[in-house]
Amino acid sequence: MHRWHAFDSRRAQAEALARAAGDWLGRTVRRDGAAGLRVSGGRSPAALFERLASIELPWERVRIGLVDERFVPPGDAHANATLVRRHLLREHAGAATFDDLLVPGLDLDACVARANAAAPRPGPATLTLLGMGDDGHTASWFADAPELAQAFDPARDAPYLALHPRSAPCARMSLTLRAVLDSACLALLLDGDAKRAVFERAAAESDSVLPVARILHQSEVALDVYWAA
Numbered sequence: 001m002h003r004w005h006a007f008d009s010r011r012a013q014a015e016a017l018a019r020a021a022g023d024w025l026g027r028t029v030r031r032d033g034a035a036g037l038r039v040s041g042g043r044s045p046a047a048l049f050e051r052l053a054s055i056e057l058p059w060e061r062v063r064i065g066l067v068d069e070r071f072v073p074p075g076d077a078h079a080n081a082t083l084v085r086r087h088l089l090r091e092h093a094g095a096a097t098f099d100d101l102l103v104p105g106l107d108l109d110a111c112v113a114r115a116n117a118a119a120p121r122p123g124p125a126t127l128t129l130l131g132m133g134d135d136g137h138t139a140s141w142f143a144d145a146p147e148l149a150q151a152f153d154p155a156r157d158a159p160y161l162a163l164h165p166r167s168a169p170c171a172r173m174s175l176t177l178r179a180v181l182d183s184a185c186l187a188l189l190l191d192g193d194a195k196r197a198v199f200e201r202a203a204a205e206s207d208s209v210l211p212v213a214r215i216l217h218q219s220e221v222a223l224d225v226y227w228a229a
Contacts, residue, residue, distance in 0.1 A: 022057055037096075160175060198212075
């Protein structure tokens with residue numbers, strides 16, 4: 001099940017989700033002493049990141065990680081880490097700890113192994129922010145990735161894996177479904193009528209082949225969907 005939040009503009013959407021995320025992070029730090037935030041890339045979250053960065057929080061006790069990453073050279077304009085550094089790790093949020101998934105000189109498998117060995121795993125003090133592509137993928141779970149079954153395998157313990165989707169321009173590394181669901185709460189950022197139609201198709205079919213359906217048809221973690229026209 002999910003809760004639907006609709007907005008007339010992407011600015012209002014970003015404001016609402018940033019406020020909700022900031023409230024959650026602040027409460028979690030006060031209760032547990034620390035909080036985790038996992039974020040996705042793409043074009044949609046830039047405004048959200050900038051609004052969230054402007055909120056006064058004990059950011060020094062917040063650890064930010066990536067849901068997924070394109071395997072490109074570190075610092076590449078297409079890297080999700082570049083988006084995070086440019087739009088989120090600024091102002092107040094500049095005090096947060098950030099776990100980059102890309103390491104100069106390491107190949108994809110070595111980056112995945114490092115992330116699985118060193119990066120803190122998501123857990124009950126973690127908020128995970130997801131997006132969705134026009135094809136229904138979320139995280140880097142593309143329907144044509146040969147490793148998709150591994151990403152959805154509930155017995156897989158390692159939180160990250162490598163994926164090679166044929167429809168994407170480069171290989172990816174991504175959290176598994178199990179790792180994403182090992183969060184206190186989830187938020188999904190959507191915009192436009194085309195993505196809403198894809199979302200509604202995935203929500204209507206429990207056996208949908210659209211990867212985002214794995215998030216919609218689960219009962220482990222509360223999901224809030226923020227959509228803007």
